[in-house]
Amino acid sequence: MYELIDAVEELRSAFRKESVGRLRDVSRRCADELGVGEEVDMLPLSITAYVLSKIIQKSRYWDKGTRTRLAKSVGGGLDRCAELLHGGKHEEFRMEIGRVMRDTIEVDDRKNRYVTGLLAKAKLKIAGRLYAQGFSLSRVSELTGADKREVMEYVGKTLMSDLVGKTKTVNERLEHVRRLF
Amino acid sequence: MSGDYSDSHSNSVVCDASSLISLAETCFLPVIHELSQGMRGHFLISDEVKRECIDRPLGMRSHSLTAVRLDAALRNGWIRLAGSADTEAEAGEFVAVANEIFRVGRKPLRILHRGEAEILALAKSLGVGNVLIDERTTRVLVESPAMLGQHFREEFGSRISVDSGRMREFGRMTAGMNIFRSSELLMVAYEKGFFRGFEDMEAKAAEAGLYSIKFAGCSISFEEIEEFCRGIR
Known part of the structure; x- marks a missing residue:
């Protein structure tokens, strides 16, 4: 089981090291715990890790001002999250991680060129992962807050249904459907 | 508008939101109209599916067109509301x-x-054995x-x-319970001449339709599409 405190510590470390790979790994592990463990606090952690992994790859992150600002707000915020969890202050942790997530997303939104921002994309990515694992469409929409229609469009363009789900041949399925009409 | 559809025919089809969304997004809702002409029974939706497919997205800029299409399908009787106390x-x-x-x-x-x-x-309580659902988990859970x-x-x-x-x-x-997807509706619609208007591109139109419904989220594989299309080329 992936504990919240472990997730926060690994996220903090991955961000300090500016490691895209490790941030993605944290995002994935948090998403898995969201689905299996139904640990809802994993969602903002997963989103934050994913968004940071994207931001770090962008040239504007490496502007001195942006990098310093993020290090202070996000880095400092994650430090506080760890302290709060160690102190058993769960409610305060929730508020703090929510603030960290918003600060992270705001960095991207400052120069927002797209209708769908990184927050929506992060939720879709997490929802897609959970759907691939075998959670139902409505369930992943409920867990992540991602819109069901958008999850369908997203997963429709993957190979999920090609890897798992062929339970009958086309003709077996059609035999019955033909009789209906 | 909730209906206690007590006279549902056993050949009716209970529809999940996922299939209606796939069909509406790809402009294939008329397939439901065409197929319903020859069926004993109706395409049925619950109040919750109506809320999910029509009422809520009517207020969403990115999805309101789909909602408008489905609302029209409901008003025209292509799909009907159904419910049961159980x-x-x-x-x-x-x-x-x-x-x-x-x-x-x-x-x-x-x-x-x-x-x-x-x-x-809903299907069980209405005594309807046919469920139209595009999402994968429920289908596989029932079938395998x-x-x-x-x-x-x-x-x-x-x-x-x-x-x-x-x-x-x-x-x-x-x-x-017999589960099928919007892709199977398209296949049967092809067999009944739905794509004849495309003339010499009839088979191609059906194939393209199947791919578009897959990309809209229907849980059909490329292999299954190929399997069907081999028989119609």
Whole structure:
């Protein structure tokens, strides 16, 4: 089981090291715990890790001002999250991680060129992962807050249904459907 | 507008939101109209599916066109509202049983949402054996829970355990249900001449339609599309 405190510590470390790979790994592990463990606090952690992994790859992150600002707000915020969890202050942790997530997303939104921002994309990515694992469409929409229609469009363009789900041949399925009409 | 559709024919089809969304997004709702001409029964939706497909997205800029199309289909009688006093209780049963079949360690894997459970419950309470659903998990859970179990083992490793009793119970609850997707509606529509207007591109149009419905989220594989299209080329 992936504990919240472990997730926060690994996220903090991955961000300090500016490691895209490790941030993605944290995002994935948090998403898995969201689905299996139904640990809802994993969602903002997963989103934050994913968004940071994207931001770090962008040239504007490496502007001195942006990098310093993020290090202070996000880095400092994650430090506080760890302290709060160690102190058993769960409610305060929730508020703090929510603030960290918003600060992270705001960095991207400052120069927002797209209708769908990184927050929506992060939720879709997490929802897609959970759907691939075998959670139902409505369930992943409920867990992540991602819109069901958008999850369908997203997963429709993957190979999920090609890897798992062929339970009958086309003709077996059609035999019955033909009789209906 | 909730209907107590007490005269539902056993050849009716209970529709999940996922299929209606796929059909509406790809402009294939007229397939429902065409096929309903020759069926004994109707395409049925629950109040919750109406809320999910029509009422809520009417206020969403990115999805309001789909909602408008589905609203028109409802007004024109292509799809009809249906309900039963037993659906809510039945849906609770479906959720309770389905979400106890698989465990990761000691934690039950809650894979099915009440939304999908209500579709199964509505079908059962109306005595309708046909369920139209594009999303993958519910379909595989009904048709081959062992396949789903195997998939979970690949995803979560040896921590997965299966409650065979619950699996059998779910099988009893869904016995006699025939699940199909919007892709099968398109295939049958092709066989009935829906794509004839494309003349020498008729088969190509059907093939393109199947791909578009897959990309809209219908859980059909490329292999299945190819299998069908080989027979029509």
